[in-house]
Amino acid sequence: MATVIDGKAVAQTIRSEIADEVRLLSQKYGKVPGLAVVIVGNRKDSESYVKTKRKACADLGINSFDIDLPEEVSEAEVIRHVHELNANPDVHGILVQLPLPKHINEEKVLTEISLAKDVDGFHPLNIGKLAMKGRDPLFLPCTPKACLELLSRSGVSIKGKRAVVVGRSNIVGLPASLLLLKADATVTIVHSQTSQSDTESIIREADIVIAAAGQAKMIKGSWIKPGAAVIDVGTNSVDDPTRKSGYRLVGDVDFEEASKVAGWITPVPGGVGPMTVTMLLKNTLEGAKRNIEQNN
Numbered sequence: 261m262a263t264v265i266d267g268k269a270v271a272q273t274i275r276s277e278i279a280d281e282v283r284l285l286s287q288k289y290g291k292v293p294g295l296a297v298v299i300v301g302n303r304k305d306s307e308s309y310v311k312t313k314r315k316a317c318a319d320l321g322i323n324s325f326d327i328d329l330p331e332e333v334s335e336a337e338v339i340r341h342v343h344e345l346n347a348n349p350d351v352h353g354i355l356v357q358l359p360l361p362k363h364i365n366e367e368k369v370l371t372e373i374s375l376a377k378d379v380d381g382f383h384p385l386n387i388g389k390l391a392m393k394g395r396d397p398l399f400l401p402c403t404p405k406a407c408l409e410l411l412s413r414s415g416v417s418i419k420g421k422r423a424v425v426v427g428r429s430n431i432v433g434l435p436a437s438l439l440l441l442k443a444d445a446t447v448t449i450v451h452s453q454t455s456q457s458d459t460e461s462i463i464r465e466a467d468i469v470i471a472a473a474g475q476a477k478m479i480k481g482s483w484i485k486p487g488a489a490v491i492d493v494g495t496n497s498v499d500d501p502t503r504k505s506g507y508r509l510v511g512d513v514d515f516e517e518a519s520k521v522a523g524w525i526t527p528v529p530g531g532v533g534p535m536t537v538t539m540l541l542k543n544t545l546e547g548a549k550r551n552i553e554q555n556n
């Protein structure tokens with residue numbers, strides 16, 4: 261039976277470490293970290309993530325700057341807000357909640373965020389540095405960073421291991437594969453154009469599986485190598501008439517099956533999700549420390 265990695269508990273430990281550092285910063289310099297959270301439109305999932313992020317800031321003594329824009333806002337107006345936040349000395353991190361409405365070019369907006377405030381790590385230059393040997397981005401994207409932090413805090417070594425990343429999104433799959441490569445794993449990415457038989461056989465050989473495909477329970481227990489570490493990034497909602505909400509969240513991995521074979525596994529919910537928000541807070545603290553210490 262696998263060790264279930266409790267992302268909520270790990271996140272709680274890291275959050276109290278962050279709160280301590282925020283207090284120290286405030287005592288020493290009279291300044292606290294500031295995070296600007298920009299949301300466009302009324303997607304229910306995005307609103308819920310943003311609410312979680314703002315509450316987490318409040319809990320840890322981080323100032324949150326709320327920019328809520330209507331669905332029909334122009335790209336130029338979003339960029340104007342980003343420029344204003346870039347120039348605000350009390351803002352140490354800026355995140356634009358994704359996805360943006362279709363009429364707004366995500367890449368254009370993300371490129372306008374000051375590199376020193378890019379706490380989501382999505383700026384093309386930060387991603388570019390992640391892809392280069394011997395270069396380090398100023399910030400690592402939060403979900404991939406959360407995956408590696410969970411592996412490291414569970415005592416799973418990465419160097420020399422075979423790792424597979426399922427999915428190649430800009431937010432998770434691609435940066436997670438680059439991060440594993442930087443940590444000296446032998447990395448394969450499987451994606452929507454990989455054949456079913458290749459997908460299965462590559463996963464069967466992997467010591468570490470990072471699942472970020474966005475397909476409920478697509479990875480079966482029989483595909484998992486005995487003893488492998490399985491990190492499930494998927495948050496897929498499936499109908500569940502027994503619940504008041506009418507739905508429940510499941511991962512990309514069939515947890516019941518895979519937990520019988522794996523060495524370590526993250527649950528959904530309560531695995532990578534809470535750690536994603538915690539890594540955002542950690543990045544904000546790091547950005548604030550760099551900025552405040554430089555200017556004092």
Ligand SMILES: Nc1nc2c(c(=O)[nH]1)N[C@@H](CN(C=O)c1ccc(C(=O)N[C@@H](CCC(=O)O)C(=O)O)cc1)CN2
Pocket residue numbers: 308309355356357358359380402403431495509528529530531532533534535536537
């Ligand atoms: N600018 C960004 N946009 C998006 C990101 C991101 O990192 N930066 N990631 C996702 C959404 N996301 C954060 O924004 C996110 C997803 C899931 C969770 C989470 O805690 N999930 C919980 C379950 C929550 C629930 O019950 O509904 C869990 O897995 O336990 C946090 C953040 C896309 N956009």
